[in-house]
Amino acid sequence: MNAQKYGPVYRDKIGNLSYVFVYKPEDVAKVFQAEGKYPARGPALPWKIYREQRKKAKGLLLGEGKEWRKFRSVMDKKLLKVKDAAAYSDRMNDAITDFLMHLDKKRQEDNMDGEIKDLKDSLYKWSFETINTVLYNKKLGTFEDPPNPIAVKFYRSVCLMFDKSNEITLLPPYYKYIKTKRWNDYCKIWDTMFEIAEQLVDEEYQKLQQSISEDSRKSIDLHHSEEIEFLPYVLLRSELNKDEIVGNIMDLMIGGVDTSANTMLWTLYVLGKHPDIQEKLYQEVCSVMKKGEHPNSLSVQKMPYLRGLIKECQRMYPVAIVTARILDKDTVLGGYQIPAKTKVLVGYHMMSFDESFHDEPTKIKPERWIRSSAQHRFNPFGHTAFSFGPRMCVGRRIAELEMQLLISRVIFINFITDAFCYRSFDVRSLFLNVYN
Numbered sequence: 001m002n003a004q005k006y007g008p009v010y011r012d013k014i015g016n017l018s019y020v021f022v023y024k025p026e027d028v029a030k031v032f033q034a035e036g037k038y039p040a041r042g043p044a045l046p047w048k049i050y051r052e053q054r055k056k057a058k059g060l061l062l063g064e065g066k067e068w069r070k071f072r073s074v075m076d077k078k079l080l081k082v083k084d085a086a087a088y089s090d091r092m093n094d095a096i097t098d099f100l101m102h103l104d105k106k107r108q109e110d111n112m113d114g115e116i117k118d119l120k121d122s123l124y125k126w127s128f129e130t131i132n133t134v135l136y137n138k139k140l141g142t143f144e145d146p147p148n149p150i151a152v153k154f155y156r157s158v159c160l161m162f163d164k165s166n167e168i169t170l171l172p173p174y175y176k177y178i179k180t181k182r183w184n185d186y187c188k189i190w191d192t193m194f195e196i197a198e199q200l201v202d203e204e205y206q207k208l209q210q211s212i213s214e215d216s217r218k219s220i221d222l223h224h225s226e227e228i229e230f231l232p233y234v235l236l237r238s239e240l241n242k243d244e245i246v247g248n249i250m251d252l253m254i255g256g257v258d259t260s261a262n263t264m265l266w267t268l269y270v271l272g273k274h275p276d277i278q279e280k281l282y283q284e285v286c287s288v289m290k291k292g293e294h295p296n297s298l299s300v301q302k303m304p305y306l307r308g309l310i311k312e313c314q315r316m317y318p319v320a321i322v323t324a325r326i327l328d329k330d331t332v333l334g335g336y337q338i339p340a341k342t343k344v345l346v347g348y349h350m351m352s353f354d355e356s357f358h359d360e361p362t363k364i365k366p367e368r369w370i371r372s373s374a375q376h377r378f379n380p381f382g383h384t385a386f387s388f389g390p391r392m393c394v395g396r397r398i399a400e401l402e403m404q405l406l407i408s409r410v411i412f413i414n415f416i417t418d419a420f421c422y423r424s425f426d427v428r429s430l431f432l433n434v435y436n
């Protein structure tokens with residue numbers, strides 16, 4: 001809206017934060033060229049201040065400069081390398097099986113003519129269990145009957161933390177100096193999350209100490225990282241201390257819950273609303289696997305329509321509508337001289353609807369992402385969901401795989417109807433754009 005009023009480059013404020021907004025491809029390219037060796041988004045202040053006050057280590061989300069680079073060099077390999085991410089398929093399928101059984105039970109309990117109440121909560125549990133099974137190689141138990149109380153405590157704290165962060169981020173950071181009840185309550189939520197994460201990392205650490213002697217540690221070939229679990233790999237690399245590992249684990253858990261869950265909610269919404277898309281997807285999935293079979297990273301590679309659909313839902317309903325960068329050098333954007341250190345917001349949502357990027361941008365067309373399709377147009381900034389450059393989403397491969405596996409299994413259930421698609425709904429912008 002402001003872009004229509006002021007043009008493609010303008011200065012604005014959100015709460016007490018000031019920034020320059022851009023979305024034209026030529027400007028976006030320049031922003032990423034000017035991000036420097038250590039790209040910086042600027043911190044989410046309440047998160048940063050909590051960790052400073054409680055002397056907790058930062059992780060990828062808050063890390064800066066050389067420290068951030070060090071974190072990425074450890075995490076990139078285990079999370080972004082295709083082979084490593086592929087190794088998580090089986091346990092991701094286990095989390096999906098639990099999720100589907102939970103839905104089945106819930107559908108009967110809800111007794112709403114097949115409709116499921118609060119599907120969002122179930123999807124949050126699915127993404128929470130999936131990221132945990134990648135990080136800790138075990139189910140935490142939100143889908144168990146009765147659910148594991150620690151898992152529920154952890155899960156509720158993550159959701160609550162997001163809700164409260166949204167309120168606090170828009171306030172002036174008085175909490176740095178004055179500890180009000182609101183701030184103390186907020187810190188307690190984080191304390192709970194850290195306590196549980198520390199306990200889980202500790203357990204893994206003890207197990208590793210007991211199972212691998214100092215000598216045999218040295219002989220483990222870390223180059224074949226896909227054969228080693230995530231936490232043992234990070235511990236064996238010995239580049240991060242235990243506090244830094246917990247700080248990073250925390251950031252991966254924060255990054256991995258709302259994002260995938262909300263993307264899946266939108267995808268199910270699109271499938272419900274478009275029976276023709278649902279049918280095409282069903283035909284594609286059936287051509288690759290039978291009902292009841294579990295897909296893996298290779299089978300979803302044979303499903304271009306599935307991958308196109310998820311990308312298209314990410315374009316239409318992005319969870320991250322902007323990404324920030326602090327310019328590393330003076331840069332000319334849209335004819336304006338913007339000094340180094342300025343915070344620039346790259347408007348991914350605006351880019352998604354720009355006709356110079358996508359034909360008929362308001363229409364859902366999974367085909368536009370399929371290379372062999374006549375509707376495909378290559379565009380280096382076409383798929384913006386995970387951002388770009390060395391600071392792009394570190395969970396991208398995990399997220400893509402877990403979402404592809406989920407949809408390729410959900411499509412066999414014949415309860416994706418248009419039941420919840422004719423309702424009106426709101427979109428809430430928290431840190432992310434979420435279905436309300």
Ligand code: HEM
Pocket residue numbers: 041060061062072079131251252253255256257259260263319320323324385386387388390391392393394395396398399
């Ligand atoms: C649909 C799913 C997801 C979307 C759309 C998404 C999107 C994003 C975006 C836009 C960024 C900012 C990148 C930048 O500043 O250039 C980001 C960063 C990040 N994401 Fe994701 N993400 C998703 C899933 C995940 C998952 C599953 C994880 C955990 C495994 C994760 C962990 C992170 C972390 C830790 C960062 C910070 C990276 C850094 O600063 O180095 N994300 N994500």
